[in-house]
Amino acid sequence: MKATPAEWEILQVLWKRGPQTVREVHEALGAGGYTTTLKLMQIMLGKGLVVRDDSTRAHVFGPAMAREQMQGSFLEDVLRRVFGGSAAALLQGALNGAKPSADELAAMRRLLDEYEERQ
Amino acid sequence: MKATPAEWEILQVLWKRGPQTVREVHEALGAGGYTTTLKLMQIMLGKGLVVRDDSTRAHVFGPAMAREQMQGSFLEDVLRRVFGGSAAALLQGALNGAKPSADELAAMRRLLDEYEERQ
DNA sequence: TAATGTCAACGAAGTGTTTCGTAGATCTGC
DNA sequence: GCAGATCTACGAAACACTTCGTTGACATTA
Numbered sequence A, B: 001m002k003a004t005p006a007e008w009e010i011l012q013v014l015w016k017r018g019p020q021t022v023r024e025v026h027e028a029l030g031a032g033g034y035t036t037t038l039k040l041m042q043i044m045l046g047k048g049l050v051v052r053d054d055s056t057r058a059h060v061f062g063p064a065m066a067r068e069q070m071q072g073s074f075l076e077d078v079l080r081r082v083f084g085g086s087a088a089a090l091l092q093g094a095l096n097g098a099k100p101s102a103d104e105l106a107a108m109r110r111l112l113d114e115y116e117e118r119q
Numbered sequence C: 001t002a003a004t005g006t007c008a009a010c011g012a013a014g015t016g017t018t019t020c021g022t023a024g025a026t027c028t029g030c
Numbered sequence D: 001g002c003a004g005a006t007c008t009a010c011g012a013a014a015c016a017c018t019t020c021g022t023t024g025a026c027a028t029t030a
Helices: A005-017 A022-029 A034-047 A067-083 A087-098 A102-118 B005-017 B022-029 B034-047 B067-083 B087-098 B102-118
Strands: A050-053 A060-063 B050-053 B060-063
Touching: A005 A022, A005 A034, A005 A050, A005 A060, A005 A067, A005 B067, A022 A034, A034 A050, A034 A060, A067 A087, A067 B005, A067 B067, A067 B087, A087 B067, A087 B087, A087 B102, A102 B087, A102 B102, B005 B022, B005 B034, B005 B050, B005 B060, B005 B067, B022 B034, B034 B050, B034 B060, B067 B087
Parallel strands: none
Antiparallel strands: A050 A060, B050 B060
């Protein structure tokens, strides 16, 4: 299932901080009204993007899928649609858009090394 | 200005093949009706995503911005929303999603080198 | 000139996304 | 128990996106 932009921001919070109530997520986002966040999370529950524990009054929501899995299928779409399938073009864009630090750059080189070994 | 998914596919065609008529773009896409493509391109003209030469009967459309520039600002959004600002997480997803060849991998290393030099 | 084909323009319908107001249930402190 | 606070649920409104039917202008050909 595909997440919308606002839904991605909620998933960010859940991945980073673990299962949360609507209020906690809402405060982490720091924007919009409470019921807006609630409505989004209800829709996400219907889509299967999150799971819910409703055994307490304040229901607790958690991500339904692993971060890597969702980001991976998101990038499949983006690669084709926006970058014509070129991972190099995407990397170029990421460098322009993210301006990574030297540390991050080193981590990225390591990823390339690891990927090469796996081939 | 931000492009929608269908608009990105049109921009792909224009970047790859240069300025085109609506019919040429429509046939390159190979999907949907002609008027759908036309309408999209009219909207894109309004948004400033494409430029138009209407001196001939079949108007000729070209991209308004460089590919790198548009993809870069797209990734600014995606990095924050979907990847929490981590370019390394994005690269990891891209490697999994695109499975680049050895040649592409070498090109990606070159991009990292060039970026580092510019810093 | 008349028939046929191609084109841009426009509007509208259908769907998806985001936001928020309101209602009703449940809890807490007095 | 009652008042106030907090919660879920629901529906509606506003906007964006995609698709396509129709119209009128223009060109081609017979």
